[in-house]
Amino acid sequence: MDNKTKLKGEITIPPDKSISHRSIIFGALTKGKIKIKNLSVCEDVISTLNIFKQLGLKFEYTSQRNLNIDATALFKNKNEEYTFDCGNSGTTTRLLSGLFSWQDFTSVLTGDESLSKRPMKRIIEPLRLMGAEIDSNDYKLPLKIKGRELNTIEYHSPIASAQVKSCILLAGLGIDDITTVYEKNLSRNHTELMLEYLDANVSTGKDNNGYFSQIKKSQLMPKDIEITGDISSAAFFMVAAAIIPNSSVVIKNVGINPTRTGILDVFNQAKIDYKIFNEKTVCSEATADIEVNYTENIKPFEIKGDLVPRLIDEIPILSLLATQADGISIIKDAKDLRNKESDRIKTIVNAYKKLNIEAKEYDDGFLIEGKSEINKDVTLETYLDHRLAMTYHVLSLLNKKETKINGFECVNTSFPEFLDLMNKLIVK
Ligand code: S3P
Numbered sequence: 001m002d003n004k005t006k007l008k009g010e011i012t013i014p015p016d017k018s019i020s021h022r023s024i025i026f027g028a029l030t031k032g033k034i035k036i037k038n039l040s041v042c043e044d045v046i047s048t049l050n051i052f053k054q055l056g057l058k059f060e061y062t063s064q065r066n067l068n069i070d071a072t073a074l075f076k077n078k079n080e081e082y083t084f085d086c087g088n089s090g091t092t093t094r095l096l097s098g099l100f101s102w103q104d105f106t107s108v109l110t111g112d113e114s115l116s117k118r119p120m121k122r123i124i125e126p127l128r129l130m131g132a133e134i135d136s137n138d139y140k141l142p143l144k145i146k147g148r149e150l151n152t153i154e155y156h157s158p159i160a161s162a163q164v165k166s167c168i169l170l171a172g173l174g175i176d177d178i179t180t181v182y183e184k185n186l187s188r189n190h191t192e193l194m195l196e197y198l199d200a201n202v203s204t205g206k207d208n209n210g211y212f213s214q215i216k217k218s219q220l221m222p223k224d225i226e227i228t229g230d231i232s233s234a235a236f237f238m239v240a241a242a243i244i245p246n247s248s249v250v251i252k253n254v255g256i257n258p259t260r261t262g263i264l265d266v267f268n269q270a271k272i273d274y275k276i277f278n279e280k281t282v283c284s285e286a287t288a289d290i291e292v293n294y295t296e297n298i299k300p301f302e303i304k305g306d307l308v309p310r311l312i313d314e315i316p317i318l319s320l321l322a323t324q325a326d327g328i329s330i331i332k333d334a335k336d337l338r339n340k341e342s343d344r345i346k347t348i349v350n351a352y353k354k355l356n357i358e359a360k361e362y363d364d365g366f367l368i369e370g371k372s373e374i375n376k377d378v379t380l381e382t383y384l385d386h387r388l389a390m391t392y393h394v395l396s397l398l399n400k401k402e403t404k405i406n407g408f409e410c411v412n413t414s415f416p417e418f419l420d421l422m423n424k425l426i427v428k
Helices: 017-029 043-054 090-100 121-129 162-172 190-197 231-243 262-270 305-310 312-323 335-339 344-354 386-398 408-413 418-425
Strands: 006-012 033-037 058-063 066-070 081-085 106-110 133-137 140-146 154-156 179-183 201-207 210-216 248-255 273-282 285-293 328-331 359-362 365-369 378-381 403-406
Touching: 006 231, 006 418, 017 033, 017 043, 017 066, 017 090, 017 162, 017 190, 043 058, 043 081, 043 090, 043 408, 090 106, 090 121, 090 140, 090 162, 121 133, 121 162, 162 179, 162 190, 162 210, 190 201, 190 210, 231 248, 231 262, 231 273, 231 285, 231 312, 231 386, 231 418, 262 273, 262 305, 262 312, 305 312, 312 328, 312 335, 312 344, 312 365, 312 386, 335 344, 344 359, 344 365, 344 378, 344 386, 378 386, 386 403, 386 408, 386 418
Parallel strands: 006 248, 081 106, 154 179, 378 403
Antiparallel strands: 033 066, 058 066, 106 140, 133 140, 179 210, 201 210, 248 285, 273 285, 328 365, 359 365
């Protein structure tokens, strides 16, 4: 990096990917005509939209991120066999598996090389307990799901995963009796909030067994849906502003649903200079503007336990924050990082080792030694993992030598606007 490069200015963060998937799925399930405002245009969300198009959803864009959807002809073709391409999207695959398990058709779910390596046992097992008929390639894609009537379960999820929880809730949406999912640590609750917003029979709470979410058969009300900005996308700018000298950035419309704000807990531990303002609620989701300023003395931090699901997608970029902290930062209880778009424990640690940064791999996390100077010509691999690609781009802004990123294009899976927004903030 040219030592004078800094980030200055204001950006509006694009819509949340998780909520965008859910707006299409639940919007379609209203079987009505609604407007979706501020839908993400990333490839993962387009995968979900295209699948619903195959199933009879009609839509027209009124501007780049606003569209009208018409679901009145949804699921009209019964007893068909469809092949659906889920692309790189685990959320598409896992959520729709729950929904398709009780429809009057057979679905074959396929995906790209990275998605085809990811574990599906976590959804196949509970769905089979509900009576679903699913074939898989040794618990991986392709999945063949023959829709049929399901029975309810009370499922105690062994992992805090919103994809698993939402899959079961989508399966339970077709059953008269109550289906319950328990989690020890609470994962993101966008499914529950959107179901509640659309007047479904959903409830949530906490008892001796942990956090529970319950659903039973519901007719969803056709209401317009507006999507807040994605804190997982904002995270790249938040960390970049904190670690690049003389930076000061305002990020507008960032979703601050408490199940997603683990990064702010880490910022508090690390004593990052930030503030939150303009808080409001949009379609049951909290949102705000966030200002982050360069922080000279960054404290080391620890990520573990119930913090992990609240920042699971931010761990790649928080690992870069750790390289600049004044001491050793530790990430543990995060074994599921190995099942993301890449094995993020291995890929992250290996990348830092290439840069001579002290990093140590554990079964369920890693350790990073801070105050590391990044000053080496390096080539980094993305392995089709968009969050690695964006982390390495921020790293390249700190590296005094050249950083080459192989496969950077995969940023389009979650955040096609990333580079334009970053370039807008860079001041030399
Ligand atoms: C997501 C849940 C998380 C997250 C993923 C999106 C969702 O996965 O990593 O990017 O939209 O439900 P897990 O539920 O598997 O942790």
